[in-house]
């Protein structure tokens with residue numbers, strides 16, 4: 062039978078270690094900083110941490126100058142270029158594109174057809190992210206980006222030690238990934254060149270290129286990062302949101318009537334199913350937290366998932382309850398987008414995209430959630446392993 066709430070065994074284990082040993086848990090090469098106080102500490106003391114070494118495993122896709130692996134002044138400068146296109150007012154202008162992509166996807170379902178809602182919305186989200194940020198021309202090649210980026214995503218989904226081994230041995234998986242990367246890069250560099258000559262204009266592309274403060278490599282890295290970081294996480298969240306709308310009695314119907322309630326459904330989904338189960342940092346210097354010494358160079362992980370499922374933070378934590386959002390939690394208690402200077406730059410875009418696409422779904426006849434076992438997978442973009450099977454209304 063389809064469960065009410067899906068549990069992620071690996072992450073639940075972390076929560077039980079937190080209860081037993083407190084906020085600092087050492088396991089293998091990693092030290093976990095768990096719970097709300099640990100989150101507050103990480104977000105408030107960014108000078109103690111770096112992300113460059115923490116997210117090295119993303120470099121084969123995102124590149125060495127990606128925002129995700131940037132610290133200090135470089136990070137500030139790059140983020141200044143990226144941020145305007147992801148600001149509130151700008152996001153509002155992307156809504157028609159998001160809506161059109163959701164409509165095209167849902168309206169292609171035949172009555173009574175079984176579809177994988179995860180894959181369906183994943184394609185729509187990829188296309189609409191590329192369109193919103195980089196213009197219609199690149200969006201037409203959304204499937205091209207999807208196919209090549211998937212090879213790269215599959216590579217970095219592996220254990221970083223395995224990736225290093227594959228690279229050292231120049232194994233086929235590594236060579237295929239590098240071929241995919243060259244194909245993506247060739248297309249991206251062409252778009253950069255065309256924008257420089259004023260031929261095309263996607264909002265982000267134009268502000269990245271025109272500022273003249275970023276090198277071509279820096280522009281390439283931010284573009285690929287925004288595409289890859291943008292759709293992988295958001296499509297995981299979308300699958301969990303559709304699951305919640307269909308699984309719990311009365312939720313679909315209330316969300317149809319009330320936009321504020323739909324907003325609460327999105328928040329409650331990001332609470333129970335934060336796609337970034339953990340996020341990483343490396344200690345730049347030795348420090349002490351909760352009476353424990355952390356050495357320089359320690360690889361640290363904090364966990365939105367663990368915090369979001371603690372009863373002392375969210376009473377009756379496993380209950381899906383959009384009404385709990387009448388009171389707002391603090392930033393170190395609800396952190397699907399991380400926090401501090403590295404807080405997700407696409408948080409507003411992702412929330413809007415989820416809300417708009419769900420609204421389009423809610424305007425159509427209600428699909429049926431088919432009985433299935435849901436197994437979460439992925440630590441950076443938690444998603445249902447075998448997708449989410451629904452039957453379109455007949």
Ligand code: HEM
Nearest residue numbers: 128290291294295298337340398399400403405406407411
């Ligand atoms: C539901 C969807 C999303 C989730 C759950 C999510 C989550 C996160 C998290 C947890 C971080 C790391 C924060 C930290 O460790 O402090 C992050 C960073 C980032 N995200 Fe997202 N994200 C989502 C959607 C997006 C979208 C749509 C974009 C872009 C279009 C995006 C681009 C980025 C970038 C560039 C960073 C690095 C920011 C920095 O280091 O300054 N994300 N995201």
